[in-house]
Amino acid sequence: MTPLLQVENLAKFYGARIGCTDVSFDLYPGEVMGIVGESGSGKSTLLNCLAGHLPPDRGAVRFDTRTDGLRDTVTMSEPERRMLGRTDWAFVHQHARDGLRMNVSAGGNVGERLMAVNARHYGDIRSSAIDWLGRVEITADRIDDRPTAFSGGMQQRLQIARNLVTGPRLVFMDEPTGGLDVSVQARLLDLLRGLVRDMGLSAIIVTHDLAVVRLLADRLMVMKDGHVVETGLTDQVLDDPQHGYTQLLVSSVLQV
Amino acid sequence: MTEYNFAYLDEQTKRMIRRAILKGLAIPGYQVPFASREMPMPYGWGTGGVQVSAAVLTPDDTLKVIDQGADDTTNAVSIRRFFQRTAGVAVTEKTTEASVIQTRHRIPEQALRADQIIVYQVPIPEPLRFLEPSEVETRKMHALEDYGLMHVKLYEDISQHGAIATAYAYPVKIEGRYVMDPSPIPKFDNPKLEMAAIQLFGAGREQRIYALPPYTKVVSLDFDDYPFQPSKADHCCAICGSTTSYLDELITDDAGGRMFICSDTDYCATRVEDAG
Numbered sequence: 415m416t417p418l419l420q421v422e423n424l425a426k427f428y429g430a431r432i433g434c435t436d437v438s439f440d441l442y443p444g445e446v447m448g449i450v451g452e453s454g455s456g457k458s459t460l461l462n463c464l465a466g467h468l469p470p471d472r473g474a475v476r477f478d479t480r481t482d483g484l485r486d487t488v489t490m491s492e493p494e495r496r497m498l499g500r501t502d503w504a505f506v507h508q509h510a511r512d513g514l515r516m517n518v519s520a521g522g523n524v525g526e527r528l529m530a531v532n533a534r535h536y537g538d539i540r541s542s543a544i545d546w547l548g549r550v551e552i553t554a555d556r557i558d559d560r561p562t563a564f565s566g567g568m569q570q571r572l573q574i575a576r577n578l579v580t581g582p583r584l585v586f587m588d589e590p591t592g593g594l595d596v597s598v599q600a601r602l603l604d605l606l607r608g609l610v611r612d613m614g615l616s617a618i619i620v621t622h623d624l625a626v627v628r629l630l631a632d633r634l635m636v637m638k639d640g641h642v643v644e645t646g647l648t649d650q651v652l653d654d655p656q657h658g659y660t661q662l663l664v665s666s667v668l669q670v
Numbered sequence: 671m672t673e674y675n676f677a678y679l680d681e682q683t684k685r686m687i688r689r690a691i692l693k694g695l696a697i698p699g700y701q702v703p704f705a706s707r708e709m710p711m712p713y714g715w716g717t718g719g720v721q722v723s724a725a726v727l728t729p730d731d732t733l734k735v736i737d738q739g740a741d742d743t744t745n746a747v748s749i750r751r752f753f754q755r756t757a758g759v760a761v762t763e764k765t766t767e768a769s770v771i772q773t774r775h776r777i778p779e780q781a782l783r784a785d786q787i788i789v790y791q792v793p794i795p796e797p798l799r800f801l802e803p804s805e806v807e808t809r810k811m812h813a814l815e816d817y818g819l820m821h822v823k824l825y826e827d828i829s830q831h832g833a834i835a836t837a838y839a840y841p842v843k844i845e846g847r848y849v850m851d852p853s854p855i856p857k858f859d860n861p862k863l864e865m866a867a868i869q870l871f872g873a874g875r876e877q878r879i880y881a882l883p884p885y886t887k888v889v890s891l892d893f894d895d896y897p898f899q900p901s902k903a904d905h906c907c908a909i910c911g912s913t914t915s916y917l918d919e920l921i922t923d924d925a926g927g928r929m930f931i932c933s934d935t936d937y938c939a940t941r942v943e944d945a946g
Contacts, residue, residue, distance in 0.1 A: 493814045500818070515822070521829055522822045529825065530818025536828055536893040558829050 416478050418443045418584060418616050419464070424473035426456075426463050432640035433459035437473070439635065439645065443583070446610060446617045448631030448648060450624060450663065456640040457620040458588055464618065465505050465586045466495045477502070477584070500530045504577035508589035510569035513576070514561045520547060520572055521557040527580045546575040550605060567598035571605065578609065585610075585617040591626055603629050624667055628652060636660045677724040677757040683707055687725035687879070691870055694881035699844030700812075701795050706877040716749060716774060717874025719791035723772045726787055726870070727753065732760045734768035739776040739916070739933030746774075765936050775838070777859040779915045779937040782867035784884060790853040792873040795880065797841045797851040817849050820891060828896055837901065843889045850880065852888075858900045858916045863888040905930040910941035 417440035426433035434456035441447055449457050462468040464475055466487055476484040477498065487495055499505070507513035514523050524543040525533070533539050544554045550571040552564075561569050570590065577585065590606065591599040607630060610617055619630055627634055627648055634651045636644040636659065644657040655661045675681065683705075690704040709717040727733065733753050737746040741763040749772060750761050762768050765780040774791045782788060798808045801819045811817065820841055827835045840857035844850050852863055853871060863869070869882040882888070892898035903917040908929040915937055917930040932938035 492810075496814055496816060518822055518826060519829055522826050525825055526818055526822050529821040530816070534821070534892075534894050536825065536895050539825065539893075540829075 415442060416484065417441055418445075418478050419618075420474075420476040420484060421464065422474045422476070424460070424463055424470050424475065426459050426468060426470045432456070434463070434637070434640045435472075437642055439642075441584075441616055441618065443478075443616055444614045445633065446615075446619065446631045447633045447635060448627030449618065449620045449635045449637060450622060450627055451637035452622065452663075455637040457622075457637055459640075460637070461586055461588055461618065461620045465503060466499060467505075500527050501580055502583045504580075504582040504585040506570075506573055506577055506585065506587040506590050508592045510561070510566070510573045513573040514569060516561050519558045519560055520552065520564070523561065523572060523576045524579050527576065531580060542579060546579050547572075549609070550575040551601075567594050567602060570594065570602060574606070574609070578613070578615075581613070583616060585615055587617060587619045587621075589621050589623075590619065591621070591623065599626075606630060624652060624664065636663065674756045676729070677727045677753065677759075678709075679707065679721065679724045683721075684725045687721055690879040691722065691725065691881055694870070694879050695868070695883050697848075698882050698886045699848030699850040699880060701878040701880050703877055704879050706874045709874065710752075711748070713875040714793060715745060716772070716791040718872030718876075718879070719772050719774070719789050719874075720749060720752070720872075721874060722789045722870050722872035722879060723753065723770060724757070726789070727757055727759055727770060729757070729759065731769045732762050732767055733757075734762050734765065734771045734936075735773075736771065736776060736778070736934075736936075737774045739778075739918070740935045742935065763936050764940070765934075775854050775856075776916070776933060777855055777862045777865075779912075779932070779934045780940075781862075782865050784866040786867040788865075788867050788869050790855075790869065790871045792851070792853045792871045792876075792878070794839075795851055795871065795873040795876050795878040797839075797849050812848060815847070817843075820849055821893075824891060824893065824896075828893070834892065834896060834898070840898075841891050843891060844882065845887050846889075849891070856902075856916060857890065857898070858902045860888070860890045860898070861900055903930050907932045907938060910938045910945070912938070912941060 419441040422438050424437040425435040437460055451457050463470040470488060475487045477487050479485050521543040524546050525539040528539050544557060552568060561572055591602055631648045634648045635642055638659045644651060644660045652664055655664050687704060690702045694702045709720055735746045735750040737743040753759055754761055765778040770787050772789045796808055798811060801823055802808050824834050838856045839851055839854045840860055842850050842852050864885055866884050871880045890898040905917060906913045909931050912932055915932045918933045920929050922929055
């Protein structure tokens with residue numbers, strides 16, 4: 415089976431400082447991988463390198479494209495990378511504001527990716543926007559409201575709808591539940607889990623919340639100071655942490 | 671005529687502008703940066719158009735200047751006088767007699783010929799500006815043909831107003847490549863953009879020149895189910911009776927009295943002359 419994403423010796427430096435280094439892994443279709451670690455451990459740097467937002471200094475990120483099979487996205491041309499960014503990839507930002515156009519209506523936000531890949535029928539765009547808003551539990555009568563009129567949880571759901579409307583195969587998520595209160599988090603996680611299962615999505619989720627990865631991720635990668643210190647199946651890593659840092663991380667979770 | 675170089679600008683500057691014009695003609699719809707000069711008029715009064723006109727004028731040319739279709743408004747009169755004084759060229763109000771036409775916000779009703787040049791004054795050359803404030807990003811979008819955002823604007827129009835409400839500066843796609851701002855002409859004029867004359871666009875403050883060679887393919891952006899519709903006031907001209915020209919609405923008193931007249935004054939006057 416061909417992996418959907420193949421990462422080899424990826425490294426990113428900020429001057430002499432390490433962003434992340436020596437990262438290698440394969441992600442298979444339908445698989446969800448979690449990346450955990452404390453702030454500054456290089457999780458977000460890694461995610462941005464994978465999604466083509468940051469140019470890595472070393473290594474390769476190969477993606478299984480629909481037409482040409484595995485291609486290195488680092489050496490790919492900018493138009494090709496952008497095309498992937500609005501078709502096969504999706505990126506869910508931690509802050510919905512970064513991923514939404516705040517002065518464009520919810521329908522316009524969802525429709526933008528469709529129009530970017532040459533959808534030119536207003537009625538069709540509008541009905542898929544309504545369909546997707548429904549799937550993320552936003553009622554159709556809010557379609558012409560701007561995201562500024564939405565609550566934080568709704569904005570996050572809108573961002574997810576906007577990203578998934580073109581049927582991507584790989585979703586990058588950066589702290590998708592950060593900053594939301596726990597009951598909203600729970601519903602969002604439920605929704606994400608449903609979408610991932612139904613659409614057979616592969617996903618890479620960066621978070622510092624171990625409960626999120628426990629729920630969503632099949633596999634886990636633990637990072638510290640830019641290095642990957644432990645990888646394995648989620649349950650295995652969380653129940654039987656081997657590395658000292660992972661043990662600290664797991665034992666630091668507050669028990670209610 | 672000894673005080674000024676011909677057409678005010680020095681020859682080096684005119685060469686620089688002509689290079690930008692040639693590049694613009696070679697890549698229709700592409701915004702060519704140029705070193706815009708300080709002109710003896712404020713930005714927003716047509717400094718870009720004036721510089722382009724100065725660069726293309728020859729002593730044998732006949733110049734016409736229109737502002738919102740009219741030959742007799744302040745802006746048109748002062749720019750016409752400016753070139754009369756600094757270039758000594760012949761001027762006219764007749765569209766058919768002019769070889770160079772500088773315009774603000776209109777294309778003449780009379781179809782232009784292959785031996786004519788029309789110069790547009792452009793306030794904001796970047797069609798994506800109000801959607802994406804970063805120049806770095808908009809240039810990248812043009813380079814990569816990443817124009818999804820332009821349709822988001824039209825989508826928003828339909829969702830809010832039930833129709834594409836953009837009435838002027840209606841975005842167009844040039845030869846299937848660049849999205850271009852046709853300057854703030856009413857969308858009624860958009861179909862005329864495929865014409866026999868050379869069209870040059872100058873934006874002085876924004877320091878950009880772009881151009882359309884004769885008969886360049888110009889498509890107004892739209893949706894399949896909401897096609898582009900050039901629109902005008904649903905009346906006929908109160909002076910010449912034309913039903914096909916673009917009309918201005920004039921308020922004539924405080925009691926709600928109004929009349930519609932041709933915005934193209936030369937077209938209107940010619941029709942009255944021919945009839946009388």
